[in-house]
Amino acid sequence: MIPFSTTLLVRDTCLCLHVQRAARALGRLFDDALRPVGLTNGQFSLLMSLNRPEPPPMGPVASLLAMDQTTLTAALKPLQRRGLVDIVPNPKDRRGRLLRLTDEGRAVLQKALPIWESTHASLEAKMPGGNADGLRRDLQYLA
Secondary structure, three states: OOOHHHHHHHHHHOHHHHHHHHHHHHHHHHHHHHHHHOOOHHHHHHHHHOOOOOOOEHHHHHHHOOOOHHHHHHHHHHHHHOOOEEEEEEOOEEEEEEEEEOHHHHHHHHHHHHHHHHHHHHHHHHOHHHOHHHHHHHHHHHO
């Protein structure tokens, strides 16, 4: 039997647990903030990842968002239904698909950005030691 003291040790030291808890808390915070424009934090990140001079293929977007293409396809469906994203054939490779923000998608993203900015600034201001850059660096290392 594993002693309870080991359970407490894992609870207090497990990086995976702490990152998961923080991710859930941040997700709820940004979901609540973005609700007025009808987006979740994941949808905001997805739309923002498509805000590029040229529509990107699915592979690089999935990689950026740390998801597989099947998960990305599922995440795109509600955005497509709302008319925020188009999935179009890649003219350079007809087997591939490109992801394009629609005009409506750009408009929703434009409304969401100030909400994200203010929520993000408030969050960073509350961080102990004001070391958001250090946290970002550490998380990028782990990713």
